[in-house]
Amino acid sequence: MRARPDWRALFLAAGLLLGTACAAAPQAYTIVVPAPPGGPIDRVARLLAPDLAAALGHPVVVDNRLGAAGKIGVQAALRAPRDGHTLIAVSPSIASVNPVVDKAPGYDPLADFDALGIAATNAGVVAVRAGLPVADMAELVHYAKAHPGELTYGSFGIGTSLHLQSEELLHTLGIDARHIPYKGEAQVMAALAGGEVDLMLYATAPIVPLVQSGRVRALAATSSQRWAMLPQVPSYAETGLPALRTYQYRSWVGFVLPTGTPAADRQAVLQAWQRTLASPKLRESLTAQGFEPASGDPADMQRTVAGEIGRLRALLASGRITLD
Known part of the structure; x- marks a missing residue:
């Protein structure tokens, strides 16, 4: 007579093997x-x-x-x-x-x-939509003062570091712009390239192809030295604006x-x-x-x-x- 398999023993052995395999798995x-x-x-x-x-x-x-x-x-x-x-x-x-x-x-x-x-x-750059008639930071300040309440800027959301840094920079320059919050960096850049907002006051590496294609314009690197990814863009210290001589953000x-x-x-x-x-x-x-x-x-x-x-x-x- 053929012996019946001991199912309990088989299940126990299988469980032990599975446990050993799981323990050994990374x-x-x-x-x-x-x-x-x-x-x-x-x-x-x-x-x-x-x-x-x-x-x-x-x-x-x-x-x-x-x-x-x-x-x-x-x-x-x-x-x-x-x-x-x-x-x-x-x-x-x-x-x-x-x-x-x-x-x-x-x-x-x-x-x-x-x-x-x-x-x-x-570091990064201050960037503006291509259609905004400003070529540098001095012209941005002049335009903002000549068109009070018109400019808008994008950030990652209310209370984010970009929101606070942007407001600090605007205060430093003595100008105003209306805040438009988005959900992330990519969304802000898309809005800037599409002309939905006028400014992004701290844009990092993904902005480079947009600048190179002419869809947005970079006005200044946000530190005291030029940014290696867009070396043609002047640093804050090179803008000629006294308020930015020692100002920087990284x-x-x-x-x-x-x-x-x-x-x-x-x-x-x-x-x-x-x-x-x-x-x-x-x-x-x-x-x-x-x-x-x-x-x-x-x-x-x-x-x-x-x-x-x-x-x-x-x-x-x-x-x-x-x-x-």
């Missing part, structure tokens, strides 16, 4: 990007992910979580298991602006973020872990992070897309965020900028 890391695809945070995260995966020895997935000026993505990442497998890509909008302009952002960057460091900084993209990540897990990610940022290939890729590779030092990022929060609080308290 566990992916996730970079949560609380911003739309195509923007500066997303571009840096996607450039960095392959090198970080090689350094970690595990896949790294970029996960765009959109909405509420980055809050949805950040809050989702903070709810994930704190095992070192969830990183968050952040910018001034997320790390410095939200905690100042939002009464309930759902996170405290100085208490809830364990900084890995700033991966890249980036944004950045950094990466954090949620606080409470076990020390061993954090150390493993930090070591992989430092090897990644030392990669010549990554540094070349960042430079090619208009970014300047940064040191990736955790303490430097912590100081940067704390300093920006203090500056923005003082800026809002002064009454020079309103969010209405």
Whole structure:
């Protein structure tokens, strides 16, 4: 008589084999990007992910979580298991602006973020629609004063870093423009190229082909030096406007872990992070897309965020900028 198979034993063995296979399978890391695809945070995260995966020895997935000026993505990442497998890509909008302009952002960057460091900084240009009859910053100021209330500018949304920086620049120049909020950098640039808005007061690498094709015009680089991606465009310091002689703006993209990540897990990610940022290939890729590779030092990022929060609080308290 043929013996009946022991189904319980077979199921148990299959379960053990499945469990062993799952345990042996590589566990992916996730970079949560609380911003739309195509923007500066997303571009840096996607450039960095392959090198970080090689350094970690595990896949790294970029996960765009959109909405509420980055809050949805950040809050989702903070709810994930704190095992070192969830990183968050952040910018001034997320790390410095939200905690100042939002009464309930759902996170405290100085208490809830364990900084890995700033991966890249980036300058940009002041850009205008092709049909606006201005060729430089001095003509923009003259036009704005001659046509009060007519100019419009685009940003990533109310209370974002681009919104605040734009209002600060307008105040510095002594002119006004009406704010039109969009959902991301790509949308603002499309609106500018289509003539829906007059100005974008800080535009990064994706603006270059629009400038080269004549669909928009670049008036000045937003730092004290010319921008390598559009070297023909004068810097703020070269515009001849006294208000811009020492004025400049540079944004950045950094990466954090949620606080409470076990020390061993954090150390493993930090070591992989430092090897990644030392990669010549990554540094070349960042430079090619208009970014300047940064040191990736955790303490430097912590100081940067704390300093920006203090500056923005003082800026809002002064009454020079309103969010209405």
